[in-house]
Amino acid sequence: MGETTRNRHGNDNDDATAPPSLPETVYYEGCPGCAMERKKENSTGTPYKEFFYVGVTTLASALPISALFPFLYFMIQDMHVAKNEEDIGVYAGLLGASYMIGRCFASLFWGVVADRIGRKPIIAFSMFSVVIFNTLFGLSEKYWMAIATRMLLGSLNGMLAPIKAYSVEVCRPEHHALGLSVVSTGWGIGLVVGPAIGGYLAQPAKQYPNLFSEKSVFGRFPYLLPCLFISLIAFAVLVSCIWLPKRQHLYFRSN
Secondary structure: OOOOEOOOOOOOOOOOOOOOOOOOOOOOOOOOOHHHHHHHOOOOOOHHHHHHHHHHHHHHHHHHHHHHOOHHHHHHHHHOOOOOOHHHHHHHHHHHHHHHHHHHHHHEEEHHHHHHHHHHHHHHHHHHHHHHHHHHHHHOOOHHHHHHHHHHHHHHOOHHHHHHHHHHHHOOHHHHHHHHHHHHHHHHHHHEEEEEEEOOOOOOOHHOOOOOOOOHHHHHHHHHHHHHEEEEEEHHHHHHHHHHOOOOOOHHHHH
8 A cells, every 4th residue: 555645735635646647639620630639549550641641752852953954954955945055044043043943931830830820831832833843844935935934933842841740749759750651762763763753854855766756746845745644643642631630739729
């Protein structure tokens, strides 16, 4: 039996050193965040389905970043924007950097918005921006249009920070490191596979004349095919966002 003592109120305690009881976890009906927390509490296994989605989404977001570099020189050459061949590198460098210039100014904004309205809307909007502006980049015939579409793509694709947060929120603490490693792996694979897609699919009328005619749309827009291929992957991820569970706690708004 434990030793009986008296507390400061004069009441008997069976054990003065007993730790205080922790408050019971309360879940609110209709709250997506509470539903996710309950699911994590009841499931001790690795959430492979959620991690697979995180990896594929990160991959789709990373593909357009580096896919243009194999054909960037030829794209600038076809636009006839450089007066001398030596100047092509300057225009190519600016076009290649325009994506990250846009992301530099918008990343903080998307992080704040994701904290307010949730990760899922930002992820879906980022995939939508890849579908639209990456396709428009493949249709660019003028240098200013290529710069504008790449900069808009970078500024509107603010998914990296929200997907990192989401990868941690969908799993238990013992799986946090695995969730973040899935994001890094998907990002790295996207940066490697992107140039391969750009190199193999650019200028298809010249590379594969038996399959693509010079008079076809891919002959007129020689850099559309790799961009369109990546946009189709992003569109598939965008559609799959319908089944992506929400993580935001809605009861904060009512209380």
